[in-house]
Amino acid sequence: MASVWPQLENLLDRVQKPARYIGLEQGMQRPEHGPDTVSWLLTYPDTYEIGLPNAGLQILYEILNERPDAVAERSYAPWVDLEELLREGDVPLFSVDTHRPAGTFDVLAFNLSAELTYTNLLNCVDLAGVPVHTAARTEEHPLVLAGGHCTYNPEPMADFLDAVVLGDGEEVVAEICEVLGEWRRSGRPAGSRPDVLRRLAQVPGVYVPSMYDVTYDGEHLVSVTPRHPDVPAQVEKRTVADLAEFPYPKQQLVPLTEVVHDRLNVEVFRGCTRGCRFCQAGMITRPVRERPTAQVEQMVRDGLARTGYDEVALTSLSSADFSGIESVVQSTVSGCGDQAPAGPVSVSLPSLRVDAFTVGVAAQIQRARRTGLTFAPEAGSWRLRQVINKLIREEDLYGAVSSAYSQGWRRMKLYFLVGLPTETDEDTLGIAELARNCVELGREHTANPSVTVSVGGFVPKPFTPFQWFGQNTVAELHRKVGLLREDLRRSRGVQLKWHDPKATLVEGIMSRGDRRLGPVIEQVWRRGGVFQEWSEHFDVDRWLTAMADHGLSPDWYAYRHRTEDEVLPWDHLSAGLHKDFLWQDWRDALDELGLEDCRWTPCYDCGACTGYGIEHVVASAVPPAGGSQGTGQDLATGGAVPVDLRRPMAAKAAS
Amino acid sequence: MRLRLRFTKLGKVRFISHRDVARVWERVLRRAGVPVAITEGFSPRPKVHFGLALSTGHESLGEYLDVDLHPDATAPALEPLAEQLSDLLPPGMEVEAIAEVDRRATSLQQAVTSCTWLYALPDAEPGWLSEQADRLLGADELPVTRTRKGKTVHDDLRPAVVSLEALERLDIRTTDRHPEFPSQGPFLRTELSTQPRGVRPQELLDVFDRPLRAQRTVRLHQWITLDGARHEPLLAATRAPHVTGPPTLAAAETAEDIAGVRAS
Ligand code: SF4
Numbered sequence: 001m002a003s004v005w006p007q008l009e010n011l012l013d014r015v016q017k018p019a020r021y022i023g024l025e026q027g028m029q030r031p032e033h034g035p036d037t038v039s040w041l042l043t044y045p046d047t048y049e050i051g052l053p054n055a056g057l058q059i060l061y062e063i064l065n066e067r068p069d070a071v072a073e074r075s076y077a078p079w080v081d082l083e084e085l086l087r088e089g090d091v092p093l094f095s096v097d098t099h100r101p102a103g104t105f106d107v108l109a110f111n112l113s114a115e116l117t118y119t120n121l122l123n124c125v126d127l128a129g130v131p132v133h134t135a136a137r138t139e140e141h142p143l144v145l146a147g148g149h150c151t152y153n154p155e156p157m158a159d160f161l162d163a164v165v166l167g168d169g170e171e172v173v174a175e176i177c178e179v180l181g182e183w184r185r186s187g188r189p190a191g192s193r194p195d196v197l198r199r200l201a202q203v204p205g206v207y208v209p210s211m212y213d214v215t216y217d218g219e220h221l222v223s224v225t226p227r228h229p230d231v232p233a234q235v236e237k238r239t240v241a242d243l244a245e246f247p248y249p250k251q252q253l254v255p256l257t258e259v260v261h262d263r264l265n266v267e268v269f270r271g272c273t274r275g276c277r278f279c280q281a282g283m284i285t286r287p288v289r290e291r292p293t294a295q296v297e298q299m300v301r302d303g304l305a306r307t308g309y310d311e312v313a314l315t316s317l318s319s320a321d322f323s324g325i326e327s328v329v330q331s332t333v334s335g336c337g338d339q340a341p342a343g344p345v346s347v348s349l350p351s352l353r354v355d356a357f358t359v360g361v362a363a364q365i366q367r368a369r370r371t372g373l374t375f376a377p378e379a380g381s382w383r384l385r386q387v388i389n390k391l392i393r394e395e396d397l398y399g400a401v402s403s404a405y406s407q408g409w410r411r412m413k414l415y416f417l418v419g420l421p422t423e424t425d426e427d428t429l430g431i432a433e434l435a436r437n438c439v440e441l442g443r444e445h446t447a448n449p450s451v452t453v454s455v456g457g458f459v460p461k462p463f464t465p466f467q468w469f470g471q472n473t474v475a476e477l478h479r480k481v482g483l484l485r486e487d488l489r490r491s492r493g494v495q496l497k498w499h500d501p502k503a504t505l506v507e508g509i510m511s512r513g514d515r516r517l518g519p520v521i522e523q524v525w526r527r528g529g530v531f532q533e534w535s536e537h538f539d540v541d542r543w544l545t546a547m548a549d550h551g552l553s554p555d556w557y558a559y560r561h562r563t564e565d566e567v568l569p570w571d572h573l574s575a576g577l578h579k580d581f582l583w584q585d586w587r588d589a590l591d592e593l594g595l596e597d598c599r600w601t602p603c604y605d606c607g608a609c610t611g612y613g614i615e616h617v618v619a620s621a622v623p624p625a626g627g628s629q630g631t632g633q634d635l636a637t638g639g640a641v642p643v644d645l646r647r648p649m650a651a652k653a654a655s
Numbered sequence: 656m657r658l659r660l661r662f663t664k665l666g667k668v669r670f671i672s673h674r675d676v677a678r679v680w681e682r683v684l685r686r687a688g689v690p691v692a693i694t695e696g697f698s699p700r701p702k703v704h705f706g707l708a709l710s711t712g713h714e715s716l717g718e719y720l721d722v723d724l725h726p727d728a729t730a731p732a733l734e735p736l737a738e739q740l741s742d743l744l745p746p747g748m749e750v751e752a753i754a755e756v757d758r759r760a761t762s763l764q765q766a767v768t769s770c771t772w773l774y775a776l777p778d779a780e781p782g783w784l785s786e787q788a789d790r791l792l793g794a795d796e797l798p799v800t801r802t803r804k805g806k807t808v809h810d811d812l813r814p815a816v817v818s819l820e821a822l823e824r825l826d827i828r829t830t831d832r833h834p835e836f837p838s839q840g841p842f843l844r845t846e847l848s849t850q851p852r853g854v855r856p857q858e859l860l861d862v863f864d865r866p867l868r869a870q871r872t873v874r875l876h877q878w879i880t881l882d883g884a885r886h887e888p889l890l891a892a893t894r895a896p897h898v899t900g901p902p903t904l905a906a907a908e909t910a911e912d913i914a915g916v917r918a919s
Binding site for chain 1: 670672679681683711
């Protein structure tokens with residue numbers, strides 16, 4: 001069966017948003033399958049709208065299709081309405097490029113960037129007609145791979161994943177292709193699957209869970225040890241040393257229907273050493289590797305001309321830190337030479353920090369389009385911001401906010417975490433205070449300033465200094481949100497939004513969980529728990545029932561503080577970071593000690609460079625202007641103006 | 656200067672929404688470097704105007720788009736422009752005709768009075784289909800009930816049905832030119848008024864004796880009635896008094912021929 005389109009097209013009249021399933025994006029590749037090509041189905045385990053823009057997936061899509069020995073197509077989780085019809089009509093999961101059945105590919109490679117998509121991964125594998133358990137798969141079945149940030153603790157998914165890639169995917173996919181190409185050419189003889197997995201386990205950056213034995217002592221993990229001498233005891237992440245060698249995506253996919261981040265996205269650097277202690281993305285993607293400014297400008301110019309987009313996002317974890325930021329913004333908004341598309345172009349900087357620009361640049365940015373502004377102070381008091389090492393002073397925030405109002409912005413969004421280590425009610429209520437003060441500042445410039453406060457529950461993540469911290473209970477998070485609601489009730493101009501603490505609990509269980517959670521995930525999936533990231537489908541009771549059915553305690557997994565000597569489920573994996581560096585940083589956090597950015601200060605030997613013989617690639621010898629990290633100018637008096645700092649979705653490591 | 660374009664929406668691309676089509680066009684016009692006029696104000700938008708919305712999942716040989724060009728812009732050569740746009744559009748969308756029209760011509764939304772539709776009904780029996788077509792056409796009244804703003808409304812469909820006929824197969828030229836075109840009959844072809852209200856193609860299928868679901872539904876034409884005569888919208892607008900250039904591409908074809916769909 002070459003294509004399921006003839007069956008599929010009859011179903012698409014009966015589903016919501018059928019454009020999710022047709023492909024045809026500008027930039028879509030024309031993959032030519034052949035006897036010697038390793039075929040990859042790059043799958044995002046959530047809807048098309050969320051998965052399509054994923055940078056990691058798009059980068060690998062191009063890199064693989066450029067190889068003569070590989071082809072890559074894409075797939076996304078079908079929404080529940082189509083899933084029902086697919087199962088009813090016995091139609092398998094398919095690629096959106098050529099509508100080939102998923103089970104005919106050599107590799108199903110998933111992007112795993114959120115714990116609540118785990119059940120969707122199982123669902124996709126099942127819809128492909130592939131056994132969900134790695135142990136039940138044979139030579140006839142595709143290999144099930146995963147990459148993305150959640151793979152730094154893939155243990156809860158160990159039963160289902162044949163192999164996991166840690167870190168940047170650009171280089172390692174070539175090595176995987178070689179192993180799989182050989183397997184293909186050998187005709188995949190019966191019984192050869194364990195051998196190919198063992199060979200994959202020897203590729204640096206590839207972790208094959210089934211090649212390791214796990215022992216427990218009561219509820220505690222004792223060890224995770226390789227079964228064979230040629231399988232590494234610790235799997236190290238992959239790091240691309242020089243981003244300039246990978247100017248991808250060269251042909252960013254432009255979808256025909258609306259998706260999130262629907263704009264040109266150009267990654268300006270990878271990694272971040274601001275050192276925010278809650279931020280896993282920052283820790284695991286060290287060191288900072290900037291793209292040369294000229295290359296960024298070229299990618300922006302070519303990308304705009306090719307796609308017809310009128311907006312470009314310069315992506316990274318903190319784009320205002322990019323050495324060439326002023327030059328890129330300047331050249332983008334002032335037109336791109338001969339190939340300039342008609343009309344104004346706007347620039348956005350998805351980033352979490354209160355960072356700053358000169359008035360001139362900000363004025364240029366907002367010339368094109370005035371979107372909402374987002375700042376992420378993360379915590380309500382200076383004390384707590386020292387604990388989390390997000391060294392934004394109140395003056396920084398107020399300076400940024402009033403500059404923005406004075407430049408004509410009317411709406412702000414402020415992001416905060418609750419449930420951070422050492423948080424007191426005073427810290428929590430500080431959030432309300434900050435928000436009210438921002439509205440007050442706005443009144444000097446506009447009659448109806450509006451500030452939306454968005455509050456998420458903190459989930460401690462592996463490979464961060466907070467990995468030892470027991471997260472707040474659902475009840476405690478509810479109480480803190482309640483405090484804020486009460487306090488903000490009569491505050492005009494402030495809206496409060498919050499993330500469901502019950503979802504935070506499930507994320508917390510999975511984020512630091514071990515292999516014993518596999519059956520829990522499977523049970524939730526079997527009982528219909530898919531699309532758990534979507535509030536209309538999320539059901540905490542399914543998870544709690546499954547935990548109870550398997551004799552596991554949510555409290556033990558999520559709420560318990562870990563001790564220094566505890567074996568953590570991800571200790572046999574490595575993001576380069578020394579465990580004692582993280583522990584010291586955790587102690588510093590509790591002592592309310594901030595740590596400066598190692599880009600412009602001496603190295604702390606965290607391990608991310610020193611362990612791999614690489615270093616920061618940063619063009620500027622001095623920190624950027626800005627009120628953060630105690631390095632920049634004073635925003636309140638310095639006349640600096642912030643730019644569009646939107647919500648996360650910063651550059652994902654390609655994986 | 657205002658350009659009116661006629662384009663297709665066939666095959667896989669039929670599953671994108673009217674809104675999606677608008678966004679695709681916005682980007683394609685930018686990529687082609689067409690100097691589109693921009694609205695003034697807080698969030699400037701390109702001045703483009705679409706005709707009657709086509710439901711997601713329906714196909715078309717006759718979609719229209721009016722594009723206002725920037726007052727200072729030099730007029731682009733039309734034939735190469737049509738080709739260039741077709742290359743940039745996704746598969747299944749193609750510009751089939753383009754002409755300069757009078758800026759004061761009535762907007763497409765208001766001017767179009769009826770549409771011709773083709774339904775592909777491979778599961779229907781041809782004899783029964785033509786019987787039914789005759790019966791419906793002969794009826795004095797075709798009562799339907801529908802819900803509008805939460806209320807049940809009674810309506811007579813008959814005045815909206817201008818023509819209705821069953822076809823066993825299509826002219827081969829159609830499928831030659833558009834490989835995506837539905838090829839499995841039998842078919843029904845009908846002309847439905849869009850005024851005073853736009854009748855949805857499915858409403859007609861609902862008044863058949865047995866419920867019918869079309870496998871494919873294609874808009875073949877949109878029509879503008881001027882002084883009692885029916886005109887293809889591109890030709891209709893270029894006949895208005897202040898036209899500077901002749902219509903291109905479409906000029907040699909009669910209105911009926913444009914869509915290339917004829918019974919055989
Ligand atoms: S090894 Fe040193 S320079 Fe590199 S990220 Fe760690 S602390 Fe910074």
